[in-house]
Amino acid sequence: MLKLLLQLFFVSFCFISGGYNIKTGPGCMIELMKFDMGGxxxxxxxxxxxxxxKPLGVEVNNTDAEGRLTLADALVxxxxxxxxxxxxxxxxTGACIIGLGSSIGGVFTPSDDLAKEVFEASEASGEKLWRLPLEESYWESMKSGVADxxxxxxRPGSAITAALFLKQFVDEKVQWLHIDMAGPVWNEKQRCATGFGVATLVEWVLKNAS
Structure with missing residues (x-):
């Protein structure tokens, strides 16, 4: 029997009104930062x-956190x-929106088996995903002279480097998959959230819970 442990990561973003707007320029989307809680x-x-x-054999845990630093803690x-x-x-990342547009989520994983499971679930749910590379050579831009x-x-390949950052906090024995859903989380025409990801997660758990 396949044992699945679904860890739930609630990555919230605190949108504070007032003060200076330091995030400006074309495409900054500051007025839409409330959708950073879409994941x-x-x-x-x-x-x-x-x-x-109530599928059998599934354990669900919740953590409420903020940003990739805390997401890294949740992965650990x-x-x-x-x-x-x-x-x-x-x-x-906004880079995933630039690369894949507003309808497709970016997938990063070193596991072909887990990718197959999640893509089968997305096909059943109708939600669109596209696998992007975890190019290890890009890690050079993440190195620091004073820290790990x-x-x-x-900026180039920043969706990839963001995924590589998360990868550092995952045990190599654990199958891990990251979905960057910055694009499909929001319907610009209707000005509302889409609920992207819910159906795929449910399909994935149901298909692999036995």
Whole structure:
């Protein structure tokens, strides 16, 4: 029997009004930063659906955190709890929106097996995903002269370096997959959240819970 441990990462963003707006320029999307909790919302929605469906053999844990630094802490925590597989979702980079547009989530994983499972789930759910490379040579831009690493690398390939940052905090024995959902989390025409990721997570857990 396949044992799955679903770790839920709630990555919230505190949007503070007032003061100076230091994030300006074309494409800064400062007025839409409230959707940075979209990854959290998707995992929460999946947890709610799974709680109602009550599939066998699934453990659901919640953590409420903020940003990739705390997401890194959550990945370490999940590994320490004995998770065999981890799927995290986050509105992590604007670069993924530039690369894949507003309808497709970017997938990063060193595990072909886990990628196959999640893509089969996304096909069933109808949510669009595209696998992007974890190019290890890009890690050079993440190195620091005074610390183990920096939390942001060079602008080119920044969706990849962001995923590489998260990868540093995952045990090599754990199958891990990261979904950058910054694009499909928001419907610009309707000005509303899409709930992207919920259906795929539910499908994935149901298909692999036995």
């Amino acid at each position: 959290s919302a998707a995992v929460f929605g999946a947890a709610k659906a799974l709680g109602q469906i 925590y999940a590994c320490n709890q004995g998770a065999e597989k981890i799927v995290d979702l986050a509105t992590l 690493m920096v939390n942001t690398g060079a």
